[in-house]
Amino acid sequence: xxxxxxxxxxxxxxxxxxxxxxxxxxxxxxxxxxxxxxxxxxxxxxxxxxxxxxxxxxxxxxxxxxxxxxxxxxxxxxxxxxxxxxxxxxxxxxxxxxxxxxxxxxxxxxxxxxxxxxxxxxxxxxxxxxxxxxxxxxxxxxxxxxxxxxxxxxxxxxxxxxxxxxxxxxxxxxxxxxxxxxxxxxxxxxxxxxxxxxxxxxxxxxxxxxxxxxxxxxxxxxxxxxxxxxxxxxxxxxxxxxxxxxxxxxxxxxxxxxxxxxxxxxxxxxxxxxxxxxxxxxxxxxxxxxx
Numbered sequence: 001x002x003x004x005x006x007x008x009x010x011x012x013x014x015x016x017x018x019x020x021x022x023x024x025x026x027x028x029x030x031x032x033x034x035x036x037x038x039x040x041x042x043x044x045x046x047x048x049x050x051x052x053x054x055x056x057x058x059x060x061x062x063x064x065x066x067x068x069x070x071x072x073x074x075x076x077x078x079x080x081x082x083x084x085x086x087x088x089x090x091x092x093x094x095x096x097x098x099x100x101x102x103x104x105x106x107x108x109x110x111x112x113x114x115x116x117x118x119x120x121x122x123x124x125x126x127x128x129x130x131x132x133x134x135x136x137x138x139x140x141x142x143x144x145x146x147x148x149x150x151x152x153x154x155x156x157x158x159x160x161x162x163x164x165x166x167x168x169x170x171x172x173x174x175x176x177x178x179x180x181x182x183x184x185x186x187x188x189x190x191x192x193x194x195x196x197x198x199x200x201x202x203x204x205x206x207x208x209x210x211x212x213x214x215x216x217x218x219x220x221x222x223x224x225x226x227x228x229x230x231x232x233x234x235x236x237x238x239x240x241x242x243x244x245x246x247x248x249x250x251x252x253x254x255x256x257x258x259x260x261x262x263x264x265x266x267x268x269x270x271x272x273x274x275x276x277x278x279x280x281x282x283x284x285x286x287x288x289x290x291x
Contacts, residue, residue, distance in 0.1 A: 013235030017243045020227035023220045025250035028103070029258065030217035031094045034210055039202035040091035043214065044084060045195035047091075050218020051225070052188035058226055059181045067179045070186070079170040079183070080190035086163035087191070089156040096153040100263040103251035104143045104271040105157045107244070110278045111136040112165030120169070129284050136277030143270025180229040188222075242282050245275045 027047075034043060059067055070076060093102045111133050117123040125133075144154055174183050206214070231240045248271050255261040263271075 008235060010235040010239050013231045013233075013240045014243055016227045016231035016234060017240040018246050020224045020231060021244060021247045022250055023224035023227065025099075025103075025247060025254060027217045027220035027224060028090075028094050028099055028251075029254050030213045030220065031091050032099060034095065034213050034217075036092075036095040038204055038206070038210065040088045040095070041195050041198045041202050042204065043091050043217075044087045045192060045199060046211075046214040047087075047218045047221055048084075048188045048191040048195065050215050051222035052185065052192060054219055054222035055181070055185055055188065055226065059185060062181060063179075067181045068185060070178055070182055072174065072177065073186075075170060075174055076178075076183070076186040077190055079167050079174060080187050080194060082163045082166045082170065083187055084191045084194050086160045086167065088195075089160035089163065093153040093157040093160065097151065097157070098251075098259070098261050098263065098267075099255050100248065100251035100261075100271075101143070101154070101267055102157050103247050104263075104267055104274065105140060105154070106161050106164070107248060107271070107274050107278060108136060108140050108161050109165045109168060110241075110281055111140075111274070112162055113168045114281055116165055116169055129281060132277045132280045132284070136274050136281075139270045139273025139277060141270075142273060143267050145264070145266040180232070184225045184229065236286075242279050245278065248275065 031043060031047075059065075090102065090106070114125070114129060114133050118125050140158070144150060144158070171183060234240075252263055255263065
């Protein structure tokens, strides 16, 4: 078990973060291969159930049930609610849009987090960070390309990104008192329970092929979460978090190699703007913490 940052290794942390993003990208591929014929709530249910079972052995090895003790069950519930809503909408979008299109918009999460921190947490933000947030949202507009036909799945992606930004704020609060494993485990368990309530109205019989794809999505998602947890233990968030943007590279590679789809100029331009704005926000956050 890795405790604190006594075993700090920034290079290994970066490698782990990039691997985590790769696993989460592979999970998205599984969701897209399943296609739009299955309700995203059903897909989210099976994915969370499998991921919860995968993470249990890691919890037992790292400290057992003691890691799951919490005095903030309602905060975990709120985190799960927003996280499930985001996942359902992302899964809806992955089945209908190119991976890179969804991934690029999803990279606006740090921008929404910064904006929400100002509105809800009253964090002080100078003109440089305001400028970065504004430029980042211009990048979202460029990627969405409102001058053309905007698909409903695009709006679902934007809404999902807002929901995930909300979960990031909640996780920031939970991280002060809870173990990373507790945060991941309670999300997966609560998410499974929440989606189970809707299953009687959306469940469709699954073929063995779909079961295997869903199982793979759950395993990839679990390993992505675990690797991300360890990456943040190996190095400061300001060091490893910028490598979240490698998700754009994974999305483009998967689109090209599996579906033969090349991202549009608008998508790539938006990706560049969002990435630059996000990296600058990470840079300013790192400077703020050192002062």
